[in-house]
Amino acid sequence: MYTDFKGNKVYFSTGGINLVNDKETLCFVHGAGQNHYSFTQQIRYFVSQGYNVVAPDFPGHGFSEGNQTTSIEEDMLWLSELLAFLKIEKATFIGHSQGCLTILELAEKKPELVRGLVFVAGAMSIPVNDFLIDTSIDNPEKAYDLMVTWGQDNYGSFSISDWPGHNHLAEGNAVMKMNDSSVLTTDLKSCNLYDNGKQAASKIKINCLAVLAKFDMMTPLKKGLQMVENIKQCDYKILECGHFLPIEKPKELNALIKNYLNTLK
Amino acid sequence: MSEKYKFDTMSLHSGHVPDKETGSRAVPIYQTTSYVFKDTDEAAALYNMEIGGHLYTRISNPTIATLEQRLASLDGGVSCVACSSGMAAMHLVVTAICSSGDHIVASNKMYGANINLLQHTMTRFGIETAFVNPNNLEEIEKAIMPNTKLVFGEVIGNPGLNVMNVPEVAKICKKKNVPLAIDATFNTPYLMKPISYGANIVIHSLTKWIGGHGIAIGGAIINGGNFDWGNKEKFPTISGSHFALNGISFWEEFGPSALTAKIRAEGMYNFGPSLSPNNAFYILQGIETLSLRMKKHIENTKMILEFLKENEAVSWLRHPDLHDHPDHKIAKKILPLGSGSIIVFGIKGGRDAGKAFIENVKLSSHLANVGDAKTLLIHPGSTTHSHLSSEAMKMSGLTDDMIRLSVGLEDIEDIKIDFEKGFKAAAKISSKRS
Numbered sequence A: 001m002y003t004d005f006k007g008n009k010v011y012f013s014t015g016g017i018n019l020v021n022d023k024e025t026l027c028f029v030h031g032a033g034q035n036h037y038s039f040t041q042q043i044r045y046f047v048s049q050g051y052n053v054v055a056p057d058f059p060g061h062g063f064s065e066g067n068q069t070t071s072i073e074e075d076m077l078w079l080s081e082l083l084a085f086l087k088i089e090k091a092t093f094i095g096h097s098q099g100c101l102t103i104l105e106l107a108e109k110k111p112e113l114v115r116g117l118v119f120v121a122g123a124m125s126i127p128v129n130d131f132l133i134d135t136s137i138d139n140p141e142k143a144y145d146l147m148v149t150w151g152q153d154n155y156g157s158f159s160i161s162d163w164p165g166h167n168h169l170a171e172g173n174a175v176m177k178m179n180d181s182s183v184l185t186t187d188l189k190s191c192n193l194y195d196n197g198k199q200a201a202s203k204i205k206i207n208c209l210a211v212l213a214k215f216d217m218m219t220p221l222k223k224g225l226q227m228v229e230n231i232k233q234c235d236y237k238i239l240e241c242g243h244f245l246p247i248e249k250p251k252e253l254n255a256l257i258k259n260y261l262n263t264l265k
Numbered sequence B: 001m002s003e004k005y006k007f008d009t010m011s012l013h014s015g016h017v018p019d020k021e022t023g024s025r026a027v028p029i030y031q032t033t034s035y036v037f038k039d040t041d042e043a044a045a046l047y048n049m050e051i052g053g054h055l056y057t058r059i060s061n062p063t064i065a066t067l068e069q070r071l072a073s074l075d076g077g078v079s080c081v082a083c084s085s086g087m088a089a090m091h092l093v094v095t096a097i098c099s100s101g102d103h104i105v106a107s108n109k110m111y112g113a114n115i116n117l118l119q120h121t122m123t124r125f126g127i128e129t130a131f132v133n134p135n136n137l138e139e140i141e142k143a144i145m146p147n148t149k150l151v152f153g154e155v156i157g158n159p160g161l162n163v164m165n166v167p168e169v170a171k172i173c174k175k176k177n178v179p180l181a182i183d184a185t186f187n188t189p190y191l192m193k194p195i196s197y198g199a200n201i202v203i204h205s206l207t208k209w210i211g212g213h214g215i216a217i218g219g220a221i222i223n224g225g226n227f228d229w230g231n232k233e234k235f236p237t238i239s240g241s242h243f244a245l246n247g248i249s250f251w252e253e254f255g256p257s258a259l260t261a262k263i264r265a266e267g268m269y270n271f272g273p274s275l276s277p278n279n280a281f282y283i284l285q286g287i288e289t290l291s292l293r294m295k296k297h298i299e300n301t302k303m304i305l306e307f308l309k310e311n312e313a314v315s316w317l318r319h320p321d322l323h324d325h326p327d328h329k330i331a332k333k334i335l336p337l338g339s340g341s342i343i344v345f346g347i348k349g350g351r352d353a354g355k356a357f358i359e360n361v362k363l364s365s366h367l368a369n370v371g372d373a374k375t376l377l378i379h380p381g382s383t384t385h386s387h388l389s390s391e392a393m394k395m396s397g398l399t400d401d402m403i404r405l406s407v408g409l410e411d412i413e414d415i416k417i418d419f420e421k422g423f424k425a426a427a428k429i430s431s432k433r434s
């Protein structure tokens, strides 16, 4: 769905239906260089489960226009303002990768907005090596290649998928190419700069869920587990896949989120 | 293009790992029409295409999905739909993109059924096609109208063997915001990947070299995921609301895979040209040796070209790897490993000599197919086009002395001996005439 927000055309996926006031809202927050297509196999599934879904494309990503946000703090502000604009008072946030940093920050700064938190392939900090940042400046398409190949385990690399006929590597690449070419660099820098994750995690009072990837080369499992340890109540599950978990293990992820949502009722 | 593994590895492994339950190393043949749902929730999710999985083999099947995922990875596409034949693939693409009142620009030098579909069948449904010379960039650009929704051509035309300048045509299509669909049957991804040159959709007849053994008819559509379908006025059934999934927009929900999602939800669902799981398995076996076979096809083609060049019974010889072929330059650029294993040549003595040649070869098979492991021949003048006069044949770019040869994998010396027998018989006719 398109809207005019802060003077720019902004897109947020709702799974193709209008938002309804009295339904609970799930907000899916995409990662670095991604857009709402990271959650193709979650968005419409949870709409059918009876939720409002909002999966925004951050500025410059996917179908959203406007100047990119340049830090996790700005990401968090933009998101909270968008939700206010859409008159959504409370939501469960599902973040993937950089999206996990955004929702950590949100949990600390705007706890009143948060009903639940699901961290997918996330961590409290995501340091990015200079090589990837430099490549994203000099040759964005090469950087997309690196990220999607690092982001899949062997299954994904061999285009093995429950989704008939899909080739995740090329698809991941095509999704990243839909964004403005400067987007990835800015996102990676935002990740690299962010250092408030540990503090934000330690302040979370609600029960959370972390779904981590055993073969994650972008946010290594070890770092995901450190985040789990720093949150007072965080259930976690490790899936046998790479970083792009929502695409590689959609059914498993959906079932875990569904169970978690039931615990919030 | 993101690839972790090289072509030969992908052609053996993409889309499959040993079966979790049985350890089966080979891809199992899931010979089933349908799949038991875990619960009603899952059933609804599958019907709505909210998650991946299988519900009915007309729409998808695990063996066929392995084939699709292997083809998508070999061609560098985001997703693939396999179907019952190359012609079914072509029909699915045209009907997914075009509606009554729309317009197509297509090569005038294509496989006969491709031309017939556009020229005679689609026109009945209000879809008009402008046929253009595939090597005339200016003509192609001029032919694109505001209602043009598709540009279509073959990398190597059948049977004329013209080579389309895919990278340049792709640039025109991009400028005009029209998707470029390419029939890549004659090259296979081993020789050339159209998506890497900017094409948006690839069509294969899997019946030919990809299957490679003349045992199964099949087709596939590979979606490059590199076309912006976002213009709702121009592509209303892809980016606008669509009935198939309760009024959603394929573009907004499936993005790069919008076209393949639409083909599955509408084309496979409502037309039903599904591949059989057994045929998917046979074709997968073929793909495992695609690069080995293509290397040998090309090697044999080179040797046969040398042989035919020297042969007195041959009046003319055409193959894009020959320097005198009008598209030799572009062929060298986009088909550096070779321009396929179809050769066309003329036999001295015209239609009757051609007939004598065909009737006197024994090892080479006289039949209506190409891309088998075995050497195949056809003489259009005495078969597919026998009802046409010499003049009428010329109009469709053929001559009555023309032989189409699909070079196989036999020992080339045996093929040469076989051809000599045919040439001898043809020479008798030709000398009687002169």
Ligand SMILES: Cc1ncc(COP(=O)(O)O)c(C=O)c1O
Pocket: B085, B086, B087, B088, B111, B113, B114, B154, B158, B183, B185, B186, B204, B205, B206, B207, B217, B218, B219, B370
């Ligand atoms: C270039 C080309 N495209 C498409 C087809 C149609 O393929 P099928 O026979 O699998 O329908 C053929 C068949 O000869 C062909 O040569």
